[in-house]
Amino acid sequence: METTEANQVEAPLSEERTALLKELYRQMLLIRRIEEASAKAYAQGKIGGFLHLGIGQESVCVGAIAALRPTDYVVATYREHGHCIAKAGGTLDVCKRVMAELFGRDTGISHGLGGSMHLFDSKHRFLGGYGIVGGHVPLAAGVAFASKYRGEPDVTLCFFGDGSVPQGAFHEGLTLAGLWKLPVVFICENNQYAMGTPLYRTLAVPDVTERASGYAVARDRFQGDDVLQVRDRIAVAVERARTEHIPTLIEVETYRFRGHSMSDPGTYRTKEEIETWKKRDAILIARQRLVRAIGEDALVSLEASIKAQVQEAVHFAEQSPPADPARIWDHIYAQPGTDPRRM
Ligand SMILES: Cc1ncc(C[n+]2csc(CCOP(=O)(O)OP(=O)(O)O)c2C)c(N)n1
Ligand SMILES: [Mg+2]
Incomplete structure (x- = not known):
């Protein structure tokens, strides 16, 4: 047994769990560095439009997606860079294509x-990227319905923020998922704020999962500080969805360290509040645990390679040609007879 800084006794990690934690740490750090690089490029005027960063929330997408099979589906919000990267396995290729998309390049x-806000990767079954708060919740139910209808074993993960919960579309999606017993897991990334509005001003019942009984879906609620815990708890819900067709409503407590978007200085929060949450940073916690398990040296080359990959992704985006105006009407409507999952 080892002792953590909080003086809690921590069970030693098995070799297999250490390898898993190292991979999850790699993905979380890669996503954070990609987003930091995109913030820099935005400030330099190289990225336009909206840019919502998930810095601080990486453990949710990385942990949850680690519980999936490659053939499972993910549907997410506009704060979805990490989800898209994790769904493709955190490769250099997906980082390049995400960065190129942020730069508005044809290779995106x-x-x-x-x-x-509109990343889409049908090859890896990442089905977007949606800007309408809560609007994608029924879409995720529809994807899960398609899997069940076709007799396919795939599960759909639907990520959304606490701001989706009071929306009508959330209610409709959960209602149908419970009624039709769809293989879907709904994950509320409760980052305490919807833009600048704190949770207590939007939800009369702050425990999001209390709503589950109204939809006849299972529920779970936990903190996002420990990425292994996120993976393990979501895995239970994914298994339940796959084998029993019981959906689950999950709430993960997390925090974004930056403003809602690049134009939000986040002045509605105190420095103390942000600093308190930064001490719970899942990347920091995973790193401390890995240092205790395998030593710092084992992480140095990993971190250097992440830095190099991020630089390569930015370089790729900068060198790529701009989006092709001739494509502007592509993918607006489905072509009759085509399967949008294979476009
Ligand atoms: C239907 C709808 N209403 C309002 C907006 C404007 N809006 C964009 S993000 C946002 C806050 C959403 O907060 P939350 O769901 O908690 O997600 P977070 O940004 O915290 O990840 C709002 C109100 C929108 N995009 N769609
Ligand atoms: Mg929120």
Whole structure:
């Protein structure tokens, strides 16, 4: 047994769990560095439009997606860079294509036509990137319905923020998922704010998962500080969705360290509040745990390679041609007879 800084006794990690934690740490750090680089490029005027960063929330998408099979689906909000990268396994290729999309380049993951809020990667079954708060919740139920209808074993993960919960579309999506027993897991990334509005001003019942009984879906609620815990708890819900067709409503407590978007200085929060949450940073916690398990040296080359990959992704975006105006009407409507999952 080892002792953590909080003086809690921590069970030693097995070799397998250490390897898993190292991979999850790699993905979380890669996503953070990609987003930091995109913030820099935005400030330099190289990225336009909206840019919502998930810095501080990486453990949710990385932990949750680690519980999936590659054939499972993910649907997310406009704060979805990390989800898209994690769904593709955190490769250099996806980082390049996400960065190129933010730069509005033809090589981008949506050919530069979508930008930050509309990443889409059908190959890896990442089905967007949606800007309408709560609007994608019924879409995720529809994807899960399609899997069940076709007799396919795939599960859909639907990520949304606390601001989606009071929306009508959230209610409709959860109602149908519970009624039709769809293989879907709804994950509320409760980052305490909807833009500048704190949770207590939007939700009369602050425990999001209390709503689950109204929809006859299972529920779970936990903190996002420990990425391994996120992975393990979501894995239970994914298994339940796959084998029993019981949906789950999950709430993960997390925090974004920056403003809502690049134009938000976040002055509605105190420095003390942000600093308190930074001590719970899942990347920091994972790193401390890995240092205790395998030593700092084992992480140095990993971190250097992440830095190099991020530089390569930015370089790729800068060198790529701009989005092609001839493509502007592509992918607006489905073509009759085509399967949008294979476009
Ligand atoms: C239907 C709708 N209403 C309002 C907006 C404007 N809006 C964009 S983000 C946002 C806050 C959403 O907060 P939350 O769901 O908690 O997600 P977070 O940004 O915290 O990740 C709002 C109100 C929108 N995009 N869609
Ligand atoms: Mg929120």
